[in-house]
Amino acid sequence: MFKIGDYVAHYKEGVCEVVNIGKIDMGSSDKEYYTLKPVYDAGGTVYTPVDNKRDQIRKLITKEEAENLIKEMPKIDIIGVTNEKQREGMYKNALLHNQCREWISLIKTSYGRNKKRLLAGKKTINVDERYMSSAEKFLYGELAVVMEIPRDKVSGYVKEHLDAELA
Structure with missing residues (x-):
């Protein structure tokens, strides 16, 4: 309670x-x-x-859990579904399950798909954009509160720490 x-x-x-x-x-x-x-x-x-x-x-997750989650981001799997209708269902479930790891998986999947499409000279897909935006809103909002940083700074914070981990 x-x-x-x-x-x-x-x-x-x-x-x-x-x-x-x-x-x-x-x-x-x-x-x-x-x-x-x-x-x-x-x-x-x-x-x-x-x-x-x-x-x-x-x-909410703890600050320590948030820091560990950021370190583990490169190892979190993407959503491996090729069927567009199934993908949207998986995205919807990832949001509704209300879990940070699932949001990260969704973000990584959508980001990778969008990047491939843009490199191939195609437009991004609205479904990917919409669900990725929602997942980022939820994830960054929670990370901001538990890590006591402004929400608009979370993306940069995550990128900075991921770059340090991968270096």
């Missing part, structure tokens, strides 16, 4: 702060809900059941 002030990863909104816990006036339900404020959407509010049976929220 989370408490007020905790930060959690929400499967659709990214990093959120728990601002309240209790019943909400949405009918006659006796269910308790977390009231979440998305960190990167000042006007947003999300309600999710405390019982969290659908795993809509999870605890």
Whole structure:
């Protein structure tokens, strides 16, 4: 169970702060809900059941886990599906599973596909762009919070540390 002030990863909104816990006036339900404020959407509010049976929220990774994840990025596999319809389903599942490793896999897959297409003189594919953008938003948002750096600096931070690891 989370408490007020905790930060959690929400499967659709990214990093959120728990601002309240209790019943909400949405009918006659006796269910308790977390009231979440998305960190990167000042006007947003999300309600999710405390019982969290659908795993809509999870605890954020730690700073140490984030640093290890960045070091392991080169070893994380891409999504190995060639069928376009299956790929989109795999991308969607990677986002919905709400796990950093799956976001990295999606980002690496989309980035590599886009790079190959551009080198071949082709346009990038909208599906790759859209899902990669969402995965980056979720991943960089979580890394920013746990590593206490601005979200717009995370990409550079990751690249800098990956370059140091590969050197």
